[in-house]
Amino acid sequence: xxxxxxxxxxxxxxxxxxxxxxxxxxxxxxxxxxxxxxxxxxxxxxxxxxxxxxxxxxxxxxxxxxxxxxxxxxxxxxxxxxxxxxxxxxxxxxxxxxxxxxxxxxxxxxxxxxxxxxxxxxxxxxxxxxxxxxxxxxxxxxxxxxxxxxxxxxxxxxxxxxxxxxxxxxxxxxxxxxxxxxxxxxxxxxxxxxxxxxxxxxxxxxxxx
Amino acid sequence: xxxxxxxxxxxxxxxxxxxxxxxxxxxxxxxxxxxxxxxxxxxxxxxxxxxxxxxxxxxxxxxxxxxxxxxxxxxxxxxxxxxxxxxxxxxxxxxxxxxxxxxxxxxxxxxxxxxxxxxxxxxxxxxxxxxxxxxxxxxxxxxxxxxxxxxxxxxxxxxxxxxxxxxxxxxxxxxxxxxxxxxxxxxxxxxxxxxxxx
Numbered sequence: 001x002x003x004x005x006x007x008x009x010x011x012x013x014x015x016x017x018x019x020x021x022x023x024x025x026x027x028x029x030x031x032x033x034x035x036x037x038x039x040x041x042x043x044x045x046x047x048x049x050x051x052x053x054x055x056x057x058x059x060x061x062x063x064x065x066x067x068x069x070x071x072x073x074x075x076x077x078x079x080x081x082x083x084x085x086x087x088x089x090x091x092x093x094x095x096x097x098x099x100x101x102x103x104x105x106x107x108x109x110x111x112x113x114x115x116x117x118x119x120x121x122x123x124x125x126x127x128x129x130x131x132x133x134x135x136x137x138x139x140x141x142x143x144x145x146x147x148x149x150x151x152x153x154x155x156x157x158x159x160x161x162x163x164x165x166x167x168x169x170x171x172x173x174x175x176x177x178x179x180x181x182x183x184x185x186x187x188x189x190x191x192x193x194x195x196x197x198x199x200x201x202x203x204x205x206x207x208x209x
Numbered sequence: 210x211x212x213x214x215x216x217x218x219x220x221x222x223x224x225x226x227x228x229x230x231x232x233x234x235x236x237x238x239x240x241x242x243x244x245x246x247x248x249x250x251x252x253x254x255x256x257x258x259x260x261x262x263x264x265x266x267x268x269x270x271x272x273x274x275x276x277x278x279x280x281x282x283x284x285x286x287x288x289x290x291x292x293x294x295x296x297x298x299x300x301x302x303x304x305x306x307x308x309x310x311x312x313x314x315x316x317x318x319x320x321x322x323x324x325x326x327x328x329x330x331x332x333x334x335x336x337x338x339x340x341x342x343x344x345x346x347x348x349x350x351x352x353x354x355x356x357x358x359x360x361x362x363x364x365x366x367x368x369x370x371x372x373x374x375x376x377x378x379x380x381x382x383x384x385x386x387x388x389x390x391x392x393x394x395x396x397x398x399x400x401x402x403x404x405x406x407x
Contacts, residue, residue, distance in 0.1 A: 024220075028227045035234045042241040046395050049249055053399035056256075060365070064402035067363035071350065 044190060051159055051186040051197040058163045058184030059199055066203050161186045168202050179204045240374050244395060247335040248372040251304060252397050254330050255368050258295050258306075259401040262286030264344055264366060284342050284366070289405065294322060302336040303329050304370075338394060339371035351405070367400040 012020075163184040183200040264286055283298040296307040306329075309322035331337070346362050349355060373394040 024224075028223075031227070031231050035231060035238070038238050039234065039241070042238055042245065046241070046245050046248075049245065050395070050397060053252060053397050057367075057398070057400040060400050060402045064363050064365050064400075067402060067406070070406075071363055 040191060044195070047188060047190055047195070048197060050157075051188060051195075052199075054159055054161050055184045055186045055197050055199045058161050058186070059182060059201055062163065062165070062180075062182040062184075063201075063203060066205065070205055158188045158190075159186055160188070241393075244335060244372055244374045247331045248370075248395055248397055251331050251337070251370065251372070252368070252399065254306065255297065256399065256401055258286050258297070259366050259368075260404055262288050262295070263403055263405040264364065284344070297342075299337070299340040302338055304331065304337055304340060306330045334374060336373045336375050337370055338373050339369070339396070341369045343367040343369075364403040364405060365400055366403065367398070369396065369398045371396045 161184060163182060165180050165182050168179040168181040179202055181200060181202050183198060185196055185198045187194065187196040189195070264284065282300060283296050285294050285296045287294045292311045294309045296309070298305045298307065305327055307327040308325050310325050311321070312323055343366070345365050345367075350362060350364065371394050
């Protein structure tokens with residue numbers, strides 16, 4: 001048996017070598033593609049998580065407005081260019097049809113220390129930290145909310161967020177000005193594809209009867 | 210013979226390089242997934258505690274952060290009934306969660322909080338290289354002094370954290386089909402409107 005093997009001096013033909021190389025190359029390319037997909041999937045997961053929390057922030061902003069209005073015993077109104085906070089006379093109590101369902105809103109929050117009671121306890125500006133602006137083109141610069149990659153560098157991310165508010169009613173609940181459906185979207189571009197995260201909730205007790 | 214050896218060496222080189230690359234990328238992807246998991250868990254804990262409590266003292270709580278105080282590197286959330294509080298402290302690139310309770314003695318709730326435990330809310334494999342929180346407004350809007358101030362707002366807390374995995378080389382898909390490698394950090398930001406209605 002061993003003599004037979006030793007005597008067998010036939011090597012591989014060129015065709016056999018080429019086929020072998022082809023099989024090997026295919027395996028390597030497939031594994032590489034699989035890895036690229038895996039890495040891209042991981043990156044997409046992380047982006048989705050970032051977008052999710054930005055979207056939660058948008059929903060929470062409307063909840064915060066609702067509670068602030070409730071605190072001050074006033075109703076909701078979405079007039080253009082009007083700061084919706086505070087009893088400063090800048091908005092009408094109970095705005096009827098205007099402002100309901102006509103707009104997308106850019107909920108802008110200024111996370112910079114100048115606008116918050118920051119860790120350092122720095123002074124606050126008199127302006128509201130939540131700024132609600134009606135926007136007609138959600139991809140416009142007005143609608144784009146800049147989220148910084150790093151607090152210290154102020155490098156903007158690719159994410160932008162907008163929200164829409166519509167009166168809420170269903171077969172069990174007739175709209176009477178007390179409930180609105182808030183839907184917030186965070187969109188971004190990743191590897192040449194548009195991606196988004198959308199969250200929606202119904203907030204009641206908007207209107208002071 | 211020499212040609213055969215050269216071909217063999219080339220083949221072996223390609224194989225080893227490919228294997229090393231694949232293993233390295235898989236390890237990077239694993240690091241990436243772990244970072245994702247840890248960051249998500251940390252923010253889940255922060256958000257849950259913020260929704261369950263309040264950062265300023267209510268009628269019965271007297272030992273939590275007041276608005277306008279320098280919050281330093283920690284923030285505390287009191288339960289609405291005032292018998293429990295948690296503290297998130299940031300030190301050494303880590304976030305620690307400490308729990309405090311008011312003990313009951315013969316049916317009466319004692320005034321002082323007693324620390325019942327402290328845990329790091331992420332593993333040692335993850336570093337939090339930045340953690341900031343902002344509280345708005347500066348003063349308790351439900352206090353008697355502030356209740357009639359028209360510019361008062363419902364309280365909210367903003368969290369911003371930067372997560373890194375020290376020593377890990379995380380793969381990034383830079384362009385269609387190409388992979389670049391390098392250290393990476395993820396930052397998360399969100400705001401919670403507190404469920405305190407006093």
